[in-house]
Amino acid sequence: MITLTFDGFSGTPRELSEQVRKGKIAAKDLPVLALTDQALAQVQALGLSERSELLPLLAELLLFKLRAFAKRPQVVLAEDEEPQEESAPAFLETLLALEEAIAFLEQRSRERARVLAVPPSPLPKDRRLRPMPLQMLVRAVEPFARRAELQLERETFGLREAWERIKGFLWGVRRALFAGLPFRTWGEQTVAFASLLEAKKQGEVELLQEQNFGALEVELKSNK
Incomplete structure (x- = not known):
């Protein structure tokens, strides 16, 4: 309230x-x-x-x-006055x-x-429509459904291919900047960097960097 x-x-x-x-x-x-x-x-x-x-x-x-x-206050009349008929207020x-x-x-x-709320009566069912099982409904929709197939391209450039290209490039120059290696796309450069880390672990190359975020140099250590 x-x-x-x-x-x-x-x-x-x-x-x-x-x-x-x-x-x-x-x-x-x-x-x-x-x-x-x-x-x-x-x-x-x-x-x-x-x-x-x-x-x-x-x-x-x-x-x-x-x-x-x-409510009106009561009026006292004088002896010579006659009471006047009062009209009721409007x-x-x-x-x-x-x-x-x-x-x-x-x-x-x-x-x-005292009135109780009553829920509305349900709508009448259409007797012409019969309930359809779920499996039957799925089979009826299948011809119109689009089949999605994920097609992955076959990997043709991996760590081994990247290392062979790096080793072939460094064979004559022995040392080069990573940015100068023969890799054009971002994907090839990513695979090449992973390949260099693996070669560094195997002791086949030396990675040199004078300062943080500076240019990365790659030096071939063996003739393998």
């Missing part, structure tokens, strides 16, 4: 209504417009049942306010209509509290 606040009160609409009935808060002091603005600012966060309870309470607070202004009819509306809303709220 929402919270209403003004000078001297902070609480729910039901608590405010009870305090007005008990005389703890004067009905004429109710800031109806401010209370309505507060209620409208908070009503979006309420559920359907809480909203249905809120409307009669707010209408009742308005009724308290109207009743307070409908808003007394509004008070009666508002009381009827509050009673109607409270009755609807009680009736809705």
Whole structure:
């Protein structure tokens, strides 16, 4: 439930209504417009049942306010004055209509509290359609399914081929920069570097580098 606040009160609409009935808060002091603005600012966060309870309470607070202004102080007449027939205020009819509306809303709220939510009935099944087994459905779809085949190219350039090319190149020059070796693509250079590491492990080449991230030199150590 929402919270209403003004000078001297902070609480729910039901608590405010009870305090007005008990005389703890004067009905004429109710800031109806401010209370309505507060209620409208908070009503979006309420559920359907809480909203249905809120409307009669707010209408009742308005009724308290109207009743307070409908009461007129008793006038003492002089001896030579004759009492004048008073006409009922125009808003007394509004008070009666508002009381009827509050009673109607409270009755609807009680009736809705007894209503149980019933799930909707299932849609009728088409008897012309028979359930199809999963395997039969798979076989029916197979002619339209695309078959994906992964075709891998046969490896024609490996560590051995890279080493033979390096050794043939270094046979005459003995030493060369790695960037000057006869490997064009990035893939060939990667395989060649792995081949040099293996040759270094076997003691067939010497790898030289003057500084970190500097140029790499390759020197052939044997004539194998």
